[in-house]
Amino acid sequence: KEIILPATTEGFLFASKNRFLLSERFDLPPLATPENLVTASDKWKLFDLAIQNDLPVLPSKSLTQSTIADIRDNKSDITLPALIKSRAKVGGAGFRKVDTVEALSGYYEQLGEKAENDYFIQPYVDSKDHSLSVYCEDGEIKCHMLCEAVLSGKNPYAIPLSIQFTQHEEVLKIGKKLLKLMNWQGVCDVDFIVDNQTGKPWLLEINARF
Numbered sequence: 001k002e003i004i005l006p007a008t009t010e011g012f013l014f015a016s017k018n019r020f021l022l023s024e025r026f027d028l029p030p031l032a033t034p035e036n037l038v039t040a041s042d043k044w045k046l047f048d049l050a051i052q053n054d055l056p057v058l059p060s061k062s063l064t065q066s067t068i069a070d071i072r073d074n075k076s077d078i079t080l081p082a083l084i085k086s087r088a089k090v091g092g093a094g095f096r097k098v099d100t101v102e103a104l105s106g107y108y109e110q111l112g113e114k115a116e117n118d119y120f121i122q123p124y125v126d127s128k129d130h131s132l133s134v135y136c137e138d139g140e141i142k143c144h145m146l147c148e149a150v151l152s153g154k155n156p157y158a159i160p161l162s163i164q165f166t167q168h169e170e171v172l173k174i175g176k177k178l179l180k181l182m183n184w185q186g187v188c189d190v191d192f193i194v195d196n197q198t199g200k201p202w203l204l205e206i207n208a209r210f
Contacts, residue, residue, distance in 0.1 A: 003027045030186035040206035063119040081124040092157030127193035132175040139183040
């Protein structure tokens with residue numbers, strides 16, 4: 001049989017949904033369930049899962065006029081500077097750091113109707129990106145690689161231009177708990193930031209496409 005190796009989020013989801021039909025003609029790698037792939041591809045769904053299971057994530061709010069008003073009036077646990085993120089876009093697309101209420105309101109207006117459904121806001125943290133790349137069977141990490149960003153490109157929220165291997169026991173511990181919870185199958189990349197001041201890791205997202 002020929003082998004199908006998905007390389008995009010859409011490809012993984014298609015293969016997972018149709019695994020039984022495809023396996024009649026092709027060999028497939030271990031694949032996460034469609035439900036897990038949907039959760040992984042939506043940062044807000046992953047945030048909810050993390051909160052429910054006591055995993056470290058930054059305070060997050062939907063990008064609404066009410067959220068902006070609370071930040072303006074110092075009634076929110078999110079303070080400026082802050083980072084606006086897309087729920088589903090990849091590669092850092094749609095991310096915007098805002099330093100003032102005026103900049104926050106301006107980006108909200110620029111996004112239009114998409115803002116409240118597709119975007120959310122978190123505190124901005126001076127940090128370094130860490131990526132935990134794994135292969136799992138039944139939620140158990142069988143092998144892993146941990147890297148940290150060394151050099152960013154023009155978009156500091158995109159895939160870095162240069163990385164180096166590293167060790168971080170807390171990042172690995174959080175990743176193990178998350179993937180066991182999801183009973184993850186196959187490969188994925190779990191992204192974190194590590195606070196430059198405190199050394200505390202924060203879970204960001206799962207990239208199921210590699």
